[in-house]
Amino acid sequence: MTAYHELVGADRVHGSLYGDPGVFAEEMRQIFTRGWVFVGHESEVAEPGQWVTRRIGREPMILVRDRSGGLNVLANRCSHRGTALCWEHRGRDTSFQCTYHAWNFGLDGALRAVPYPAGFEKDHAELGLDRARQVESYRGFVFANLDGSAGPLSGHLGVGGTDMIDRLCDLSPSGSIALGPNWLGHAVGSNWKMWPESDNDGYHLNWVHASMVSSAPDTYYQETVLGGETGNQSLAVDWGDGHVELDFRPSYRRELAWLGASRDKVPGYCTALEQARGVQAAGRLLWDGPPHGLIFPNLFLGELNIAIIEPVAPDRMVHWHTAVQFEGVDESFNRRLLRQSEAAMGPAAFIVPDDAVTAERMQLAMSGVGVDDAEAEVRRGWVDMSRGLGREERRDDGRRAALISDETTNRGFWRQYRTVMAR
């Protein structure tokens, strides 16, 4: 077992953790098999028989709604000889039938029928599909825990995960969001952990995104994260349990700044929100906007985008994303969210490709760093994450917070990483 308590310090992380195959294999077990992982949204499988394929760690899974409305997260693997049952990204079926020997499974994963049954003596109940032992959803966000050992979801989400999901869903007049009509995948030649870091790093924007800032200058990032070390009131927040946030709320100087709009541009939405929440509460929501944070380990709430961080190999990952869609608003409003998502996220957008190339450059630079280098007498292969450690404050609500440019968010992710990897 790798010595994670030595490789992850309070103010530094060893570079071997981004590329070592043994570390990657241990992560798939310790984080993705033993812990809660985001798998999808209920709106993706609204009707019985609707399914989507996902990975939990490296394991191919199917999220499917069964006839009684239940959510199942099943291994995408026939229990007979191991053939994949679904090979498209989504679909709708009344059952799953293997193409090899036509074994047939219910939407709940139970083995229903085997051709030529006389020669098959086992009890069907023994050969249902492997499944995530725990599946729970919170306000439409579906999480699964493969081995069933992770305790209740509420314990995993804690105050921070719950708060961030609540703040997003409360912005939708119905209280529920839906997802955009499709996911886009961004294939990156980096370790997956560059993304919990990068998505929630408040220090890099002036440099990594310099081209976006100068070619599209009227973005609200101007007032929330740019403008010097102490030039704004945004916070880098560690909620605990690996959930972290860049909290822009203190920096917004007008309503709907997060949407790049004003009330007269989106009157239908504002009216619908006031009718649903009351004028005063809606007014607060329109100021505060959606969260920008990570729910450990793989769900990024990117304001009006949802992203899944999918590990592929030590040096490969996919950043999947889609747009948030609100319920109870006019179509033109939701299309605005689609267009904003296209501008920000994905392989051809104005923002995230520059994060991707940066992550790939990190991967390149650390490819020669081995676990053994951590013990070398000459300092070698360490990554510094000390920024702002001395000015973090514990707030009354339990949050650990510092300036937006401080590495509080990154330390929060890695603190939880060390806890679960060393357990």
Next chain:
Amino acid sequence: MSGEVAPPLGEAEQREIEAFVFREARLADTSQYGEWEALVTDDMHYWVPAGPAVGDPAAGLSYINDNRARLATRIRQLQTGKRHAQTPASPMCRAVTNVEAHRAEGGAGSDGAGDEYVVTATQVVYELAVQSTARLQLWPGRVTYRLRRVDGVLRMAAKTVELVTASEPQPNLTFLL
């Protein structure tokens, strides 16, 4: 026009269209952003869908779905010299083949004004991601152009690239496809 077959293109017209397509390909290959942008009309639509190019682009999420203003931002960002994902520009070459051109419906003005063409082609871009991974990346796809004659010269009013790999995750796509 309904029920009639559009008159076939003349030899010179066909050659002019092919010359436009090959020039557009060369300017994209060599990242000559300003010269490439000069080829497009004021209502240009640049579309790289995440699947087949069917239905209304506004209804879903695409890799690229640029109206003229957003395309201008894209070019401006590339021209800052700080677009890390494309600094330095990817070495590229593309083969454009199977070029078929048709006169667009309703665009057959006898004086040549308002002529519009729909052109389809097959394209394979070979791109080296020198900015980071140094991997050779292949971008095969079917291209549909909408070309319009403006003041006597051809301009591009739409370019749609249906990537063969569209349904699967894509690496950085920050050059001109």
